[in-house]
Amino acid sequence: xxxxxxxxxxxxxxxxxxxxxxxxxxxxxxxxxxxxxxxxxxxxxxxxxxxxxxxxxxxxxxxxxxxxxxxxxxxxxxxxxxxxxxxxxxxxxxxxxxxxxxxxxxxxxxxxxxxxxxxxxxxxxxxxxxxxxxxxxxxxxxxxxxxxxxxxxxxxxxxxxxxxxxxxxxxxxxxxxxxxxxxxxxxxxxxxxxxxxxxxxxxxxxxxxxxxxxxxxxxxxxxxxxxxxxxxxxxxxxxxxxxxxxxxxxxxxxxxxxxxxxxxxxxxxxxx
Amino acid sequence: xxxxxxxxxxxxxxxxxxxxxxxxxxxxxxxxxxxxxxxxxxxxxxxxxxxxxxxxxxxxxxxxxxxxxxxxxxxxxxxxxxxxxxxxxxxxxxxxxxxxxxxxxxxxxxxxxxxxxxxxxxxxxxxxxxxxxxxxxxxxxxxxxxxxxxxxxxxxxxxxxxxxxxxxxxxxxxxxxxxxxxxxxxxxxxxxxxxxxxxxxxxxxxxxxxxxxxxxxxxxxxxxxxxxxxxxxxxxxxxxxxxxxxxxxxxxxxxxxxxxxxxxxxxxxxxxxxxxxxxxxxxxxxxxxxxxxxxxxxxxxxxxxxxxxxxxxxxxxxxxxxxxxxxxxxxxxxxxxx
Numbered sequence: 001x002x003x004x005x006x007x008x009x010x011x012x013x014x015x016x017x018x019x020x021x022x023x024x025x026x027x028x029x030x031x032x033x034x035x036x037x038x039x040x041x042x043x044x045x046x047x048x049x050x051x052x053x054x055x056x057x058x059x060x061x062x063x064x065x066x067x068x069x070x071x072x073x074x075x076x077x078x079x080x081x082x083x084x085x086x087x088x089x090x091x092x093x094x095x096x097x098x099x100x101x102x103x104x105x106x107x108x109x110x111x112x113x114x115x116x117x118x119x120x121x122x123x124x125x126x127x128x129x130x131x132x133x134x135x136x137x138x139x140x141x142x143x144x145x146x147x148x149x150x151x152x153x154x155x156x157x158x159x160x161x162x163x164x165x166x167x168x169x170x171x172x173x174x175x176x177x178x179x180x181x182x183x184x185x186x187x188x189x190x191x192x193x194x195x196x197x198x199x200x201x202x203x204x205x206x207x208x209x210x211x212x213x214x215x216x217x218x219x220x221x222x223x224x225x226x227x228x229x230x231x232x233x234x235x236x237x238x239x240x241x242x243x244x245x246x247x248x249x250x251x252x253x254x255x256x257x258x259x260x261x262x263x264x265x266x267x268x269x270x271x272x
Numbered sequence: 273x274x275x276x277x278x279x280x281x282x283x284x285x286x287x288x289x290x291x292x293x294x295x296x297x298x299x300x301x302x303x304x305x306x307x308x309x310x311x312x313x314x315x316x317x318x319x320x321x322x323x324x325x326x327x328x329x330x331x332x333x334x335x336x337x338x339x340x341x342x343x344x345x346x347x348x349x350x351x352x353x354x355x356x357x358x359x360x361x362x363x364x365x366x367x368x369x370x371x372x373x374x375x376x377x378x379x380x381x382x383x384x385x386x387x388x389x390x391x392x393x394x395x396x397x398x399x400x401x402x403x404x405x406x407x408x409x410x411x412x413x414x415x416x417x418x419x420x421x422x423x424x425x426x427x428x429x430x431x432x433x434x435x436x437x438x439x440x441x442x443x444x445x446x447x448x449x450x451x452x453x454x455x456x457x458x459x460x461x462x463x464x465x466x467x468x469x470x471x472x473x474x475x476x477x478x479x480x481x482x483x484x485x486x487x488x489x490x491x492x493x494x495x496x497x498x499x500x501x502x503x504x505x506x507x508x509x510x511x512x513x514x515x516x517x518x519x520x521x522x523x524x525x526x527x528x529x530x531x532x533x534x535x536x537x538x539x540x541x542x543x544x545x546x547x548x549x550x551x552x553x554x555x556x557x558x559x560x561x562x563x564x565x566x567x568x569x570x571x572x573x574x575x576x577x578x579x580x581x582x583x584x585x586x587x588x589x590x591x592x593x594x595x596x597x598x599x600x601x602x603x604x605x606x607x608x609x610x
Binding site for chain 1: 327
């Protein structure tokens, strides 16, 4: 590190009190919210994505997959809507990475990093705002879902499922924030995200029950946290076993956050 | 370059600062001292290490070795306190383009722990001061280049910094806008802000700085008062153009035989029909003009030019190689021009 002589009697660096952290994060949340107001089109994906996916899956695959579930399209609606809820967090998280990367390529990040604020604040603010987007996307999903026949049988479970998706989504955001900081440009963040996410999404129980998959893939889906989240959301909203998947999801969320949040903050701090 | 140990009035103090990126030595032992209330110009070409220096001094980058303090705070050990006393205006306007001007300033105010009411008042006052009140509610993306730089300066001033870094503040601006930015910087200096300015232009350094550090490839190759350095690199160049092109040679001969002390040789720019005379002082300049008029040569234009960065480097590196300045013969210069 620095080859300076030991300086005695130097005042220690100031610490940032928690209240200041909250204030800074609040100010940055306001910034990100103003972006949305300035550019409402940025909300398009959050609104359109659940509509398109719900209609697409229910009407294109609903009939045939529904049969294997022992019903028809109605049976598949009950299956896919909680699944898509699990997917929502992942999609929003991917957007965080690209947005954050673009932010970095303007001088404004330098300004933030040269201010006496906790460097996590910038990241926390970004995550808070993305959570709002995610909740909006989830609300749209539920409305569309109900319109195409989704039957919520456990109302308290609904809130639990939304909460669980949010927790898992925020954990994923730390991964994408890290990518956003580390990678050179937004395109590569997007490409990287796509490469990782596609197999994870389809190799899970989000879209179809894994029982019909080949053995190796079935095993993969078993350990895929997205399956756990999708199954937990199903259990919570329409009934069925929950405990195992719930704990799996929480475990993954805590694990990912515990590892990736410090990495993201550290990378953010030391970015040139 | 001998320096006093720890001057009391020193706002920025840099000792032996080194920054390596793998094999590249962006900074290779830089020493620098900026006295309170002065403007230090850091002059150098692209890749000289100017931006690296500013980034270390604003805690965006950790030095590989060496020592730097700003307002008494150590860049490595006391980054948070240091950030409280600096303002940074980067090479690229560091404002949020999607936000209106006012929101940009309010945001910085809140991040600097100003209470809401004060942050609002400060944003209003700074917009007023930098003539941006009318554009306050428009997104910064719609601003002109000059307005954006002014907003950037305003954002840097919110925390009333003791030291302001201006990293190539006018790169990419047209001459009119550049003057506008210079005017604002002079006003800030008038209010007692210490400024560390990096630039590629000798002219900018001369306009704003009182002291100059010339850097090249991560090393300081010269430093001192601006007049002193200007003298070292040959001051200004006087460009005289005779009305009659046939008078060019006689004019050059006449100027060569003037016998003004310390006057270096002349150069003839045949393409543009002018004689170039390096002058070190206003007295010399006046003497040259006087001599020309005395010979009865009619001039169509007279102008002075500052040495370009290239010329500064040529003479400074020449200097360092051990060739005394006054030993650079007129003939050498003529070859350069031809």
